[in-house]
Amino acid sequence: MKPTDLFSKEWLIKRILLDTSESLSSEENEMLALLRHDIVEQPVIYIGTSSCGVVAGALKTLDAIKKYLEKHKIETRIVEVGCIGLCSAEPIVDIQLPGKPRLSFSNVMPSDVEILLGDLLHHTVPANNIIGQFRSKLHEPWSNVQFIDEHPFFKYQKRIVLINCGISDPINIEEYIAKGGYRSYLKAITSYTPEKVCQIVDKSGLRGRGGRGFYVGAKWKIAREHSSDQRYLICNCDESDPGAFMNRSVIESDPHLVIEGIAIAAYAIGATKAYIHIRKAYEKAIEQMTIALEQASKYGLTGNNILGSGVNMNIVLRSSAGAYISGEETALIRSIEGKRATPNHKPPFPTQIGLFEKPTVVNNVETLATLPAIFNMGPQWYAEHGTASSKGTKVFSISGRVKNIGLIEIPFGLSLKQVVFDIAGGTKDNKVFKALHLGGPSGFSLPENMLDTVIDFEELEKQGLSIGLGGMVVMDEDTCMVDVARFFIHFMKKESCGKCIPCREGSRRMSDIIDNITRNLSYETSFETLERFKGVMQLEEMAEIIKITSLCGLGKSAPNPILSTLKWFREEYEEHIFDRKCRAGVCQSLRKYYIDADKCTGCTACESKCPTNAIFGTPLNPYYIIEEKCIGCGICYDVCRFSAIFVK
């Protein structure tokens, strides 16, 4: 039986969404299993085509697969899915044969397609590139293939928000409904009053995932208590932290989950209109969300009088021009109002006076995407995960110099060390771990001895840290911590909204000072040296003032990367300042190149390329570099064919 035989929109709405008696006929159950891809009637090929997959070349792989299937005239279904989280393994291709569990393969390049499909369609599992097989109650597992939940990357994870990511078709509402989607929402609007919905969320202990960790139930309550004829809900997907991509991935891979969460939250606060604010650069996310919103409205799940319940819910998609600051809630509100995205002073909080002067709740994508599960499984179930003060799970994006790059969802209570070394697999190429940067440009760089810290809002706050959005970047010995601080403060300098003095002028001066530290003028006057030392002395003081006087959270946390690197990697600063040396060899103008006289053949290649004429010698005899003239550009290093040039 094909899904189309019995399947219709009306059937799904009537039998699955509205009928809670669960008395489905075996035929209907089979239908659902088919929709869910629990059983398949022909081979199904899943390919991850979210942004990370596309960047890794998924579209080319997809082309190759299609060509192969055409050539061999094999009937299959191809399903484009989102990202399962293991971004460094993209393009990921999953194959499910009738009667067998689904198999997942990593790094499938167009050249691998022929072997992979050839083997598999003859029921042999190729040894290479395999990630694992999915667990299935209905089918006999493949022998000698590990289960995907035994893979170290997935072993520690508890997937609530990411439950469908990379597994099901993001823009297939039928599949989403077949998997139980939108039932929480209908349960909420038909069986619970808005107060009850707030209470349930309160009971679950859910805290906001936007960084501050404010209790969601409490926030909603404040907005509810403020009497008004209209309230608004805003879903904040203006994620622009370097190294954070969880919101993008969730929207690309499971937009219906987000829509359901938004609808529940809006109902709870009494809003009939909700906005989703996605940053302009997330083109794919905007595309997926637009399609998903259309589907939801076709099913009558948004709009007026939702499925006869009398509840109205309109969801509007907005995208920003891409300023970093528009992720700050008051700036976001101004941006939606059509004004320049600059933060306002709080109080009044948006929950009191927000969008168009009405009480407004701004929640992060992840917060909202958690709601369906809470209503599906109950608040107690959710509260069982995590620690005493931080309930549930948190999605982190981990990138940098680690083996497994990607998106993970773990319950609170794991240590940072477990995340870096167990889940992400530790540093690449046996390099020595140096630092973990937690929380984006306003976050902290932590040394190895801080990694025992448990991931928990309170625990981190005790150490003076915060999770931020949940971006983690791992750095190894090849990273210069001064350069890291320099990168982030330059980012803040460019992305500050420019409204308040400490953030605008302070970040500019701090980046000037750091620039001075990492720069080596060949002919530095004594005045400039003095200015450099003065700047270094001002750095910490300035950072403190910026922290306590800035207008918004962004400004207040702007000096964090500098303060944290100064605290834990002070010796690197000192080396830069006093010894004029960068131990990682990253700061270009502090690098000095030398020629190994034994290896140099005098080929003149480096001499002719040197932009400052710092290399001297006679052909066929060893050359030498004049240190004062060398600007550390490294061209000579690149052109030398005899490895005679080295850095000191």
Added chain:
Amino acid sequence: MFFDIEVNNKIIKARQGETILQALSRNGIKVPTLCYMEDFTPTGACRMCVVEVEGMNDLAPACSHPVEEWMKIKTHSPMVVKARKTNLELLLANHPDDCLYCVRNGNCELQKLAAELDVKERRFVGKRNKYKTDPSSPSIVHEPEKCILCGRCVRICEEVIGVSTLEFVRRGDSTSVSTANEKPLNLSNCITCGQCIMVCPASAFYEKTHLPELQESLHNPKLHTVLHYSPAISVTLAEEFGLKAGKDISGLLNAALRKIGFNRVFDTSFAADLNIMELADEFIKRLEADQNLPMFSSCCSSWVKFIEQYSPEMLHHLSACKSPQQMMGAIVKSYYAESENLKPEEIYSVSVMPCTAKKFEAQREEMTHKCITDVDAVLTTRELAKLIRLYGIDFHHNEPELPDMPMGTRSSAGKLYGASGGLTEALIRTLHYRITSKEITQFKITEARQVKGRKEFKFKIGQYELGFAIISGLVNVKDLLKDIKEGKTNLHFVEVMACPGGCINGGGQPIPADPTAVKARAKTLYEIDEKDSIKASHKNPMVLDLYQMFLKEPGSDKCKTLLHTKYTPRDVLL
């Protein structure tokens, strides 16, 4: 409701719902501010007003943080003072060090604050943003390098004037205040009112000065220099020379101007009387024909530019009369030139206005006659004060003198032009006489003297029940225009002044605009009106003489060529 809070270990009374700053200043505790503007929503951008509140991790901005009962505040703790000073130093690190050469030297809030906070060295050194000065506008020079991004100009431009010419552009360290698409001011929708100059704490905006060419002309023996000053000048200038705000010093002013070397000193109030004559004539003609009503006043050149840009379809409502400045200019270069046996090009005509928009008006193409500008140079009140100082005139030891004839006699109605509503009041007085042939009994029209952005009232003259509206602060005109378009109003005459309060609070007046001084200026104007014997324009003997000898009658062909003009739609990026 009042409650007690602790400030610097002392108990003070605070009111429910007010900000910390309001509570502090009511109790005489001064906290420095840069971006703060009274009666505007605080933005909390400059962070100068931060105070320490016990129990809060960060410093709270007093201007925008509401005061609460539990608060224990320290306004000048070492941490607060250090924070303020560091922030100011950070700001100064991006500010040019050329105070000596700055137009606002000695009258600069930033300079004062730096002295107050004892800034003694340039502690933070680094790259500064380089911007080009924008001299494109005929009225206003914009020097972004001096800008401290407090946003006051942006707010007044949006909330009081309602044109939003100025807005923050770009972000991060390259944030600046500019126009749409960063076009130069002359290509923008700027209506040149100059209110941005009035609120700027530094010198990012200042008027385009006409002083150098004026000085040259003063010393040119071939040129006959004529100066006339606007009704608002004589009640304002006193402040610039340390006299009581609002004191009328027209006598001293005449003496000073003659000492400087002007051949003739006239009073623009004379032209205001002339303007009323023409305006009343035009109004009656429109009323009788029931055409193009309500009639809009055209004295405020900012307003004229506004309607040319925003509502060109309503231009026919605008009065065809030139403004008093341009009427005076036209008369000087025609009637006066003839009577003195001078060619128009031998006369250098200078006006002193409380306004920057008049500089724009003077160079408009419509305001020239046979390629000769009616007014050659326009000075603001500030420039006049500068000129007087430059010529070393000791203001206080002069004998008051009268202005020159024939354009030195005015009615008090002409003087009322300086305040919002004055024009309407003067017009009603003359209209009454023209329509009923009888003098009005009650000269004072209280409805016109209210301090409000939009005033509307009915006035019965003869058989007509006339509706008048008075706008000050251009933002209020938007609703009015909408109402007129939708036919919701029953108006016959609308007076519009772009600046809040009228010309006495114009963009060319002394900085800072002190609200109490503005009130004093208005009061003096009304006092003059109270005392004066000639209270209506049609009773000004010199105006009547002028009609008899030169212009024939109001609305004659001669008047039309000299005193009337035509306005056309203006295409700018709104």
